[in-house]
Amino acid sequence: MIGFIGAGSIGGAVITGLVKNGFNADEIIVKGGHSNHANLLGEQLGFQVVKKVKQLEDTDVIFIAVGANALDGVLKELKEIVAGKLIVAFTGSATISHLKQVLGDAKVAHAIPNTPVKVGAGFTGITYSSDFEDADKKKIASIMGYTGQLVEVPENQLGILGTVAGCSPAFLDVFIEALSDAGVKHGLNRKLAYDAAIGMAIGASKLAKQSELNVSALKDEVTSPGGSTIRGVAALEEYGFRNAVIKAVDAAEE
Numbered sequence: 001m002i003g004f005i006g007a008g009s010i011g012g013a014v015i016t017g018l019v020k021n022g023f024n025a026d027e028i029i030v031k032g033g034h035s036n037h038a039n040l041l042g043e044q045l046g047f048q049v050v051k052k053v054k055q056l057e058d059t060d061v062i063f064i065a066v067g068a069n070a071l072d073g074v075l076k077e078l079k080e081i082v083a084g085k086l087i088v089a090f091t092g093s094a095t096i097s098h099l100k101q102v103l104g105d106a107k108v109a110h111a112i113p114n115t116p117v118k119v120g121a122g123f124t125g126i127t128y129s130s131d132f133e134d135a136d137k138k139k140i141a142s143i144m145g146y147t148g149q150l151v152e153v154p155e156n157q158l159g160i161l162g163t164v165a166g167c168s169p170a171f172l173d174v175f176i177e178a179l180s181d182a183g184v185k186h187g188l189n190r191k192l193a194y195d196a197a198i199g200m201a202i203g204a205s206k207l208a209k210q211s212e213l214n215v216s217a218l219k220d221e222v223t224s225p226g227g228s229t230i231r232g233v234a235a236l237e238e239y240g241f242r243n244a245v246i247k248a249v250d251a252a253e254e
Ligand SMILES: NC(=O)C1=CN([C@@H]2O[C@H](COP(=O)(O)OP(=O)(O)OC[C@H]3O[C@@H](n4cnc5c(N)ncnc54)[C@H](OP(=O)(O)O)[C@@H]3O)[C@@H](O)[C@H]2O)C=CC1
Pocket: 005, 006, 007, 008, 009, 010, 011, 031, 032, 033, 034, 035, 036, 037, 038, 065, 066, 067, 068, 070, 073, 074, 090, 091, 092, 093, 112, 113, 114, 115, 166
């Protein structure tokens, strides 16, 4: 059995990705928050929702998906049942040392998933406490594997990895929205403009993933000499697109 504390944006996305990709909903127990959100998701996906952290006693892995303001309250309750369990916190501000300090001897991990976990195409960075054994890591990997890729990194790289993979779905969504706005400005209807922009993002990402060429060379393949694309690339540079992306990551990191 696995447990979740919190089923908001990221908790809900991970749970949805698990269930939609074949993880048995009967093996999931969720401790919800103050709203009805966890109950509604539970009705949709078929997992059990409980009112107290203590009711997660029979689980062997617990994912914490609450925000920073609720973390310490949750950890305090968790301490009573933590023995022998693996604890994985998604809370952005959590650190291994803080989790260890409050939970004592528990094996803890800090992970930053991204919202594409919801469709099994996620990219999650994770850092484990030093007492995590290979079998423990395999157990977490076998669960998170339902939601996409899981990559272990040292704790000092988890923040930036979480920004590059975890915040950036919002950056890409803004790009897709802007591209579709431009299509509408030039006469496409909104649905076709979104279909084209999203279809391109999926296709170009798939090509970048599968091709032996790096993205710079893939860009070169699109930019015909004297053609329209290089003029668009030049305009992106003129308006500081590359720097805007770097500044967005800087801002998120701060
Ligand atoms: N959104 C994302 O893409 C990502 C978020 N994160 C991190 O995950 C954390 C949560 O973010 P996000 O999901 O966006 O935020 P949300 O506000 O969407 O979700 C937080 C959830 O926690 C629930 N909650 C609060 N207190 C408790 C409690 N005591 N017991 C059980 N549940 C509780 C809330 O339930 P209710 O509203 O019902 O009270 C809410 O559904 C943040 O620290 C964020 O940095 C990490 C990676 C990606």
